[in-house]
Amino acid sequence: ARGPLFGFIPRHVQGRQIRKALPHSAQYKAILNMRKKLPVYEQMDSFLEIFNRNQIMIIVGETGSGKTTQIPQFVAFSDLPHTRGKMVACTQPRRVAAMSIAKRVSDEMDGESRYKHSCGSELIVAVELGRQVGYSVRFEDMIEPGTTFLKYMTDGMLLREAMNDNTLAQYSTIILDEAHERTLATDILMGLLKDLAKRRFDLKIIVMSATLDAVKFQKYFSIRSDSEASLFKVPGRTHPVEVFYTQEPEKYYVEAAIRTVLMIHRAEKPGDILLFLTGEEEIEDACRKIKIEADDIASQDPDSVGPLVCIPLYSSLTPQQLQRIFDPALGPSQVGGPSGRKVVVATSIAETSLSIDGIVFVVDPGFSKQKVYNPRLRMESSLVCPISKDSAQRRAGRAGRTRPGKCFQDLLRFDYVDPPAPETLMRALELLNFLAAMDDEGNLTALGKLMADFPLDPQLSKLLIASPDFKCSNEILTITAMLSVPNVWLRPNNQRREADAAKEAFTVPESDHLTLLNVFNQYMLNKHDRNWAWSNYISARALAQAENVRQQLQRIMKRLDIDLVTTNDQVKLFTNIRKALPVELHPSCGLKTQPEWVISNEFVLTTRLYIRTVTEVRPEWLLENARLYFDLDSFPNGETKRALKRVQAKNFGLEKSRNETSRGRSRKGG
Ligand code: ADP
Numbered sequence: 001a002r003g004p005l006f007g008f009i010p011r012h013v014q015g016r017q018i019r020k021a022l023p024h025s026a027q028y029k030a031i032l033n034m035r036k037k038l039p040v041y042e043q044m045d046s047f048l049e050i051f052n053r054n055q056i057m058i059i060v061g062e063t064g065s066g067k068t069t070q071i072p073q074f075v076a077f078s079d080l081p082h083t084r085g086k087m088v089a090c091t092q093p094r095r096v097a098a099m100s101i102a103k104r105v106s107d108e109m110d111g112e113s114r115y116k117h118s119c120g121s122e123l124i125v126a127v128e129l130g131r132q133v134g135y136s137v138r139f140e141d142m143i144e145p146g147t148t149f150l151k152y153m154t155d156g157m158l159l160r161e162a163m164n165d166n167t168l169a170q171y172s173t174i175i176l177d178e179a180h181e182r183t184l185a186t187d188i189l190m191g192l193l194k195d196l197a198k199r200r201f202d203l204k205i206i207v208m209s210a211t212l213d214a215v216k217f218q219k220y221f222s223i224r225s226d227s228e229a230s231l232f233k234v235p236g237r238t239h240p241v242e243v244f245y246t247q248e249p250e251k252y253y254v255e256a257a258i259r260t261v262l263m264i265h266r267a268e269k270p271g272d273i274l275l276f277l278t279g280e281e282e283i284e285d286a287c288r289k290i291k292i293e294a295d296d297i298a299s300q301d302p303d304s305v306g307p308l309v310c311i312p313l314y315s316s317l318t319p320q321q322l323q324r325i326f327d328p329a330l331g332p333s334q335v336g337g338p339s340g341r342k343v344v345v346a347t348s349i350a351e352t353s354l355s356i357d358g359i360v361f362v363v364d365p366g367f368s369k370q371k372v373y374n375p376r377l378r379m380e381s382s383l384v385c386p387i388s389k390d391s392a393q394r395r396a397g398r399a400g401r402t403r404p405g406k407c408f409q410d411l412l413r414f415d416y417v418d419p420p421a422p423e424t425l426m427r428a429l430e431l432l433n434f435l436a437a438m439d440d441e442g443n444l445t446a447l448g449k450l451m452a453d454f455p456l457d458p459q460l461s462k463l464l465i466a467s468p469d470f471k472c473s474n475e476i477l478t479i480t481a482m483l484s485v486p487n488v489w490l491r492p493n494n495q496r497r498e499a500d501a502a503k504e505a506f507t508v509p510e511s512d513h514l515t516l517l518n519v520f521n522q523y524m525l526n527k528h529d530r531n532w533a534w535s536n537y538i539s540a541r542a543l544a545q546a547e548n549v550r551q552q553l554q555r556i557m558k559r560l561d562i563d564l565v566t567t568n569d570q571v572k573l574f575t576n577i578r579k580a581l582p583v584e585l586h587p588s589c590g591l592k593t594q595p596e597w598v599i600s601n602e603f604v605l606t607t608r609l610y611i612r613t614v615t616e617v618r619p620e621w622l623l624e625n626a627r628l629y630f631d632l633d634s635f636p637n638g639e640t641k642r643a644l645k646r647v648q649a650k651n652f653g654l655e656k657s658r659n660e661t662s663r664g665r666s667r668k669g670g
């Protein structure tokens with residue numbers, strides 16, 4: 001077997017397979033010096049001791065202590081997975097985190113490690129992202145089979161792999177990171193791994209968390225009566241944090257937060273600021289406002305206020321854009337002047353997923369955008385909600401990692417909500433039942449098995465599979481791809497009117513879904529013109545991504561023998577697509593909008609309630625194509641039910657009783 005081909009060499013491996021390591025690059029040494037200061041690095045030996053003695057291990061450590069970047073490296077050196085054709089996996093709830101941390105770790109392992117192997121031959125190994133260290137997120141696989149030994153991946157991807165291979169044979173150790181986030185995928189993985197550990201004695205499992213509910217995980221994973229899963233606490237909060245509250249909840253929390261940031265910039269000692277807001281638009285807007293004001297202050301008072309950079313952080317940024325959060329603040333703008341300051345304006349992704357050094361001040365209005373399932377609407381909505389007490393403490397903890405910090409938690413004093421319960425799982429099963437993917441006994445149906453082959457939400461998989469029946473699978477394939485990538489519309493702040501006019505030109509009045517189809521088709525027709533996307537205020541990056549996603553989904557459809565068809569009748573085509581859409585999506589019950597009936601992909605509640613990506617449909621299509629949702633016997637009473645009853649009487653009056661008896665399965669509960 002070959003020795004390790006990478007990075008540092010832990011003591012227990014030294015001398016065994018490697019005689020001598022040749023010098024590393026300067027970058028490697030610089031990063032290694034930083035790594036050595038991380039609490040996790042200091043604990044390497046005690047970690048390895050516990051890891052070697054136990055099958056299952058729970059790790060708790062504060063954000064920034066080095067869990068995500070260091071532990072998987074230690075494990076890889078201990079396991080030597082590549083000598084057995086296996087890999088170490090580390091899961092992340094967020095795809096950007098998986099991508100950016102894989103990049104960081106490949107840098108940490110160094111571009112140009114050189115080792116002299118015990119057999120005498122010298123190995124010069126470039127550890128590269130996508131080769132020895134890789135990542136796997138939905139629609140993007142950056143790994144090299146046979147070479148990759150450390151793989152960062154989303155929890156969703158590992159769950160998907162578990163569906164195809166329930167022994168997860170590729171892995172020697174599986175690390176579930178960010179377990180405190182309690183995402184549905186991580187929760188299910190915990191159950192699967194607990195069971196798998198009893199069958200695969202060679203598989204090691206590590207559950208990492210930033211909070212102390214780790215004891216709960218420890219209890220859960222105590223699979224043998226004679227031994228508990230071992231708990232490893234990484235010591236190390238470095239400095240205390242002062243927390244300031246405002247007396248009253250602030251209604252205009254964005255404005256209040258911006259004021260607070262500027263106040264800190266003007267009056268407080270040097271140190272970077274982390275501001276938590278809820279979403280892309282709010283963040284970009286705040287960055288712009290802060291920058292304008294700060295430049296103004298600096299030009300009026302250059303002797304006491306230094307230059308400020310404002311960096312946004314949210315999930316649809318590319319890993320390269322995201323890397324900017326790690327840039328140091330600028331120096332003084334004049335000799336002897338005050339030093340610069342960095343402000344990172346982030347979503348809750350900065351709570352634990354990505355740790356940024358040098359943050360001294362945290363401004364936290366106490367809100368985040370959360371996906372909340374509303375059982376009455378049977379729909380998931382993006383909702384700006386007050387954060388939980390746990391989250392607030394984690395946010396406050398983001399200051400003071402390297403020196404004492406302050407947290408301006410100005411706008412709290414809410415009744416805290418708890419993170420959503422595992423009830424989410426029940427809802428998911430209910431949804432699968434409605435989609436006919438799962439039978440009443442909880443087994444996947446043939447349709448459900450087909451659906452599981454697509455890396456998509458069940459509704460969208462169902463839509464793709466049903467689309468040939470409506471003679472529009474080519475088009476539905478495009479729409480599905482477009483729904484799977486970030487927003488394609490660009491809306492620069494100083495050109496909003498032009499951008500809106502450009503969008504108008506693509507708009508299909510009765511349907512946003514058809515509008516997306518239109519944009520994609522135009523993009524394909526104009527691919528030779530490199531300026532086309534830009535001059536139409538359309539994101540070329542998002543469209544290229546959509547094209548790639550479309551190809552991947554198309555390959556899956558081919559493999560599953562799902563026909564790619566388009567009806568020749570152009571007039572019918574649009575109606576067919578709109579008819580196909582009610583097959584998969586939830587009713588937007590109770591909405592008082594024009595038109596009367598719509599289906600929608602997103603339901604957003606902020607100060608107002610609105611829906612996004614909407615297509616007008618006819619109510620009789622709902623009754624015809626989505627019978628299980630719109631089973632009027634169990635439909636909740638109300639205006640919607642009365643309206644549907646009228647539609648049913650008008651369109652299906654005679655057929656009703658026949659359907660009633662011929663239908664094989666019925667919705668339970670409701
Ligand atoms: P934890 O998982 O315990 O929160 P991490 O392993 O993510 O900690 O982070 C350890 C350290 O590595 C932190 O100081 C963080 O700022 C730093 N770090 C992580 N990613 C990068 C990066 N891409 N560039 C520079 N520093 C990074």
Ligand code: MG
Nearest residue numbers: 067068352353
């Ligand atoms: Mg981490």
